[in-house]
Amino acid sequence: MKPTQALIALAAIVYAAPVVEQTKALAPPLAELDTHFEHHIKRCGKDEPTFLGRFPFANETYNQLTDGTPCRNVTMIYARGSRQAGNVGKANNTGPALFNSLADRIGLENLAVQGVTYKARRRDYIFKGGCNEGSKTMARLINQAASQCPDTKIVIAGYSQGAQLLHKAAKNVTAGVTQHIAAAVTLGYPEKPMGKIAASRSLSVCRPGDSFCDKTIPWKPFVPFVGAPLWWFLTMLDTHGDYNENATAVANWIADRVTNIG
Structure with missing residues (x-):
């Protein structure tokens, strides 16, 4: 088959093939979305969220x-x-x-x-x-x-x-x-x-270890600057924040x- 005849035959096949219609999914109405998510939506008003x-x-x-x-x-x-x-x-x-x-x-x-x-x-x-x-x-x-x-x-x-x-x-x-x-x-x-x-x-x-509370180690404001190890002070702060x-x-x-x- 000559190249020209081959191209004509291919075009005929494509033209004869059934066309598949592509339909976009329609977005649901806003009212339906609102209903679907109503339990997850924070409403404005006096009530706590x-x-x-x-x-x-x-x-x-x-x-x-x-x-x-x-x-x-x-x-x-x-x-x-x-x-x-x-x-x-x-x-x-x-x-x-x-x-x-x-x-x-x-x-x-x-x-x-x-x-x-x-x-x-x-x-x-x-x-x-x-x-x-x-x-x-x-x-x-x-x-x-x-x-x-x-x-x-x-x-x-x-x-x-x-x-x-x-x-x-x-x-x-x-x-x-x-x-x-x-x-x-x-x-x-x-x-x-x-x-x-x-x-x-x-x-x-x-x-345990919260010297702000139990006074197991005497402390003053700015403890790191009066001789206590910085690591101890930071650890104590973490403990004090873990209640x-x-x-x-x-x-x-x-x-x-x-x-x-x-």
Whole structure:
């Protein structure tokens, strides 16, 4: 077959071949997409954003005592540590870890969380023994919880400088209000009496190696510059920041107090 004849034959075959129509898939209507993803879309409004999984406390700020949230069986008033975000700290900090563990024990619907808003400056922690205005704010919140929700079981807790606030606040509430406090917890701060709160309702948690808390090695501000090894100081700081790892044990202790109040 001559080349010209071959080309003509090939063209005839291509022309005779059936044409396969390529149809683009139609995009589903927006309404269908909205319905499909409605459980995963964060809606704007006053409600807190949904946090998937077992851990609903993912925000840096909680004001469930002062924002109109109905009274719940347990009200946690929490003071965060120095320079932590919001009024309770980030989701992986001590406070939210504790709230989530407690909610897992007693049920989310039974727990209201109220953070203490204060400046949380390190210089106040080191040189002034904590923020006085912050401790007054915490005492006011304790009083408000007792009067606004008389049947709620109040839990007060503080981490590091927040524990300083707790000690001062506990001294400034009346014996009558103290009776509403089912549990008081400090984390990362030396053990001391907590006002008029009974020892059976008080817990002080110190992690081994946290000299800010247990004073096993005397320390002063700027320890690395007064002779202590830098590696020790940095290790101690890491230990002081790991109290989120104690959340489950502390939540179990609190749960026992809020379900069995003598």
